[in-house]
Amino acid sequence: xxxxxxxxxxxxKVYNPGKPDEMVALHDISVDIPRGGMTILKxxxxxxxxxxxxxxxxxxxxxxxxxxxxxxxxxxxxxxxLTDVRRSTFGFVFQQFHLIRNLSVRDNILLPLYPTAVxxxxxxxxxxxxxxxFSLAGKENLKVKNLSGGEQQRVAIARALINDPKVIVADxxxxxxxxxxxxxxxDMLTSLCAEGGP
Amino acid sequence: MIKHLKIxxxxxxxxxxxxxxxxAIITAFTVVVxxxxxxxxxxxxxxxxxxxxxxxxxxxxxxxxxxGRHDLIPLEYSEKIKxxxxxxxxxxxxxxxxxxxxxxxxxxxxxxxxxxxxLELLEGRLPAAAGECAVGAGVAAIKRTGAxxxxxxxxxxxxxxxxxxxxxxxxxxxxxxNDLILLPNEVVVDFFGYPPGMATDVAVxxxxxNELQTAAAKVKRLLPDSRPITKAEIVRTYEMVFxxxxxxxxxxxxxxxxxxxxxxxxxxTGISADEKQEIGILKAxxxxxxxxxxxxxxxxxxxxxxxxxLGTLAGYLHIFVFNAFxxxxxIKGWSVVFPDFHLTPHxxxxxxxxxxxxxxxxxxxxxxxxxxxxxxxxxxxxxxG
Numbered sequence: 001x002x003x004x005x006x007x008x009x010x011x012x013k014v015y016n017p018g019k020p021d022e023m024v025a026l027h028d029i030s031v032d033i034p035r036g037g038m039t040i041l042k043x044x045x046x047x048x049x050x051x052x053x054x055x056x057x058x059x060x061x062x063x064x065x066x067x068x069x070x071x072x073x074x075x076x077x078x079x080x081x082l083t084d085v086r087r088s089t090f091g092f093v094f095q096q097f098h099l100i101r102n103l104s105v106r107d108n109i110l111l112p113l114y115p116t117a118v119x120x121x122x123x124x125x126x127x128x129x130x131x132x133x134f135s136l137a138g139k140e141n142l143k144v145k146n147l148s149g150g151e152q153q154r155v156a157i158a159r160a161l162i163n164d165p166k167v168i169v170a171d172x173x174x175x176x177x178x179x180x181x182x183x184x185x186x187d188m189l190t191s192l193c194a195e196g197g198p
Numbered sequence: 199m200i201k202h203l204k205i206x207x208x209x210x211x212x213x214x215x216x217x218x219x220x221x222a223i224i225t226a227f228t229v230v231v232x233x234x235x236x237x238x239x240x241x242x243x244x245x246x247x248x249x250x251x252x253x254x255x256x257x258x259x260x261x262x263x264x265x266g267r268h269d270l271i272p273l274e275y276s277e278k279i280k281x282x283x284x285x286x287x288x289x290x291x292x293x294x295x296x297x298x299x300x301x302x303x304x305x306x307x308x309x310x311x312x313x314x315x316x317l318e319l320l321e322g323r324l325p326a327a328a329g330e331c332a333v334g335a336g337v338a339a340i341k342r343t344g345a346x347x348x349x350x351x352x353x354x355x356x357x358x359x360x361x362x363x364x365x366x367x368x369x370x371x372x373x374x375x376n377d378l379i380l381l382p383n384e385v386v387v388d389f390f391g392y393p394p395g396m397a398t399d400v401a402v403x404x405x406x407x408n409e410l411q412t413a414a415a416k417v418k419r420l421l422p423d424s425r426p427i428t429k430a431e432i433v434r435t436y437e438m439v440f441x442x443x444x445x446x447x448x449x450x451x452x453x454x455x456x457x458x459x460x461x462x463x464x465x466x467t468g469i470s471a472d473e474k475q476e477i478g479i480l481k482a483x484x485x486x487x488x489x490x491x492x493x494x495x496x497x498x499x500x501x502x503x504x505x506x507x508l509g510t511l512a513g514y515l516h517i518f519v520f521n522a523f524x525x526x527x528x529i530k531g532w533s534v535v536f537p538d539f540h541l542t543p544h545x546x547x548x549x550x551x552x553x554x555x556x557x558x559x560x561x562x563x564x565x566x567x568x569x570x571x572x573x574x575x576x577x578x579x580x581x582x583g
Contacts, residue, residue, distance in 0.1 A: 054578040059482055061576065079574075080486060087484030098479045102215045107208075111480065114208045115489040117201055143215075163484065 091160030231509025322365030336376030354391030498565030
């Protein structure tokens with residue numbers, strides 16, 4: 001494996017600092033995430049896994065410490081540049097899927113591409129390809145609230161991949177899936193890794 | 199460019215998936231805008247009508263008052279007025295209001311000496327002989343007559359008199375001629391039973407318009423029982439009656455403004471948990487704060503612009519096609535508008551811009567500002583709730 005693609009250095013995350021409900025979620029965490037592999041974070045509930053993933057994926061800024069992506073510290077980047085990093089680097093699969101429930105399958109998948117210069121025809125082509133890949137063909141116009149848990153999971157993965165991200169961040173992706181679907185999902189991630197990333 | 203088009207496309211999709219809520223907002227907003235537009239268009243149309251009337255109005259009208267009541271004016275008064283330095287033409291006017299119980303409408307009967315009038319004739323000519331009359335379009339419609347037709351009026355001796363309609367008036371201002379019946383001067387005198395040597399009032403033109411107040415004061419000094427009314431005073435009267443700032447119009451206008459403020463305030467103070475979470479999702483998957491704000495801007499603009507256009511159209515139709523049927527009763531006490539009247543269609547760009555500015559801008563702001571508060575927060579914080 002190559003040297004670390006993402007590094008967290010002495011990361012500390014405090015929610016509501018200085019308030020009565022202050023909570024330290026991360027305390028002096030350092031971790032390296034190598035390129036081209038699958039890294040799994042394990043820990044009990046409330047141990048700060050989601051907080052660390054959010055910090056690593058530029059969804060929140062740590063209170064202290066550094067996050068390096070390809071050696072570049074992103075913590076102090078202005079919001080606009082941080083968004084660029086988030087958009088070009090990461091695809092997210094959330095524990096709760098975080099799909100827009102009354103939006104169609106196709107629109108949910110295409111959401112990351114709306115604020116980009118990708119032409120609508122190219123967007124359509126990509127959506128057709130990715131829906132076929134995740135067995136969602138024929139369901140593009142269904143609202144996601146009408147899909148099963150497994151189908152929603154696939155929509156969430158398709159949305160994470162539509163931007164051709166370098167890193168997929170998945171936060172407890174199998175928590176809401178039965179054993180069979182969880183196994184399918186892990187197979188999917190494994191095959192993506194084997195392909196050398198999306 | 200393509201990015202913004204796609205954001206607009208998403209804004210439309212976004213509104214479409216909340217179609218009942220969006221439709222409810224558009225409906226409520228349209229009603230408020232149409233009320234505002236109706237009032238503004240109505241008052242502006244009436245002001246325009248008044249301006250047309252005043253264009254052809256004399257500089258000074260001299261009436262005689264007896265015990266504070268308007269009474270007929272002796273013709274020798276006009277001879278005395280003519281001799282005042284600075285006074286131009288002086289002409290006696292013969293006119294009066296006529297109530298027609300059959301049509302339950304008030305008409306204005308006005309005398310003419312057969313000279314050219316500033317009013318345009320739609321068809322026919324001015325009355326030249328006894329037994330002839332010209333009428334306004336409103337009178338022609340309500341009495342179901344026209345050029346070549348007949349009109350029966352009951353005179354002061356309670357005798358029905360048949361007149362031949364020789365002309366039907368058209369003026370830039372329909373309010374000006376709508377309720378008008380024009381008869382030769384001597385016929386008007388007989389019709390109302392005026393004593394000889396008396397007129398209704400005297401119209402005066404002054405050479406130097408800046409000296410109008412001085413001329414009025416001179417008339418008052420010379421004829422203590424007279425009441426000179428300047429054009430400026432007429433303008434003030436019209437403004438008091440027609441201006442949107444006054445009375446009932448102000449009440450209706452205020453109610454519409456308050457309704458709009460409640461709508462905007464409700465929007466500005468509340469952003470639902472679903473909307474907050476959606477903003478968090480958009481940011482988490484790579485939308486920038488400015489892109490989220492652009493989305494909310496377009497959503498607000500689509501709703502408010504649609505409502506503004508529909509509301510303005512509804513207001514225009516209400517005032518100019520359906521004859522302001524909801525607002526006309528407010529000024530029905532103004533006798534000259536007793537017959538059905540049609541206001542001259544007129545859309546002032548300044549008024550439209552003002553209406554757009556007062557309705558679209560606050561609504562868009564009330565959509566964007568709460569979204570901005572959510573959009574500048576870390577997506578993780580929003581999604582954690």
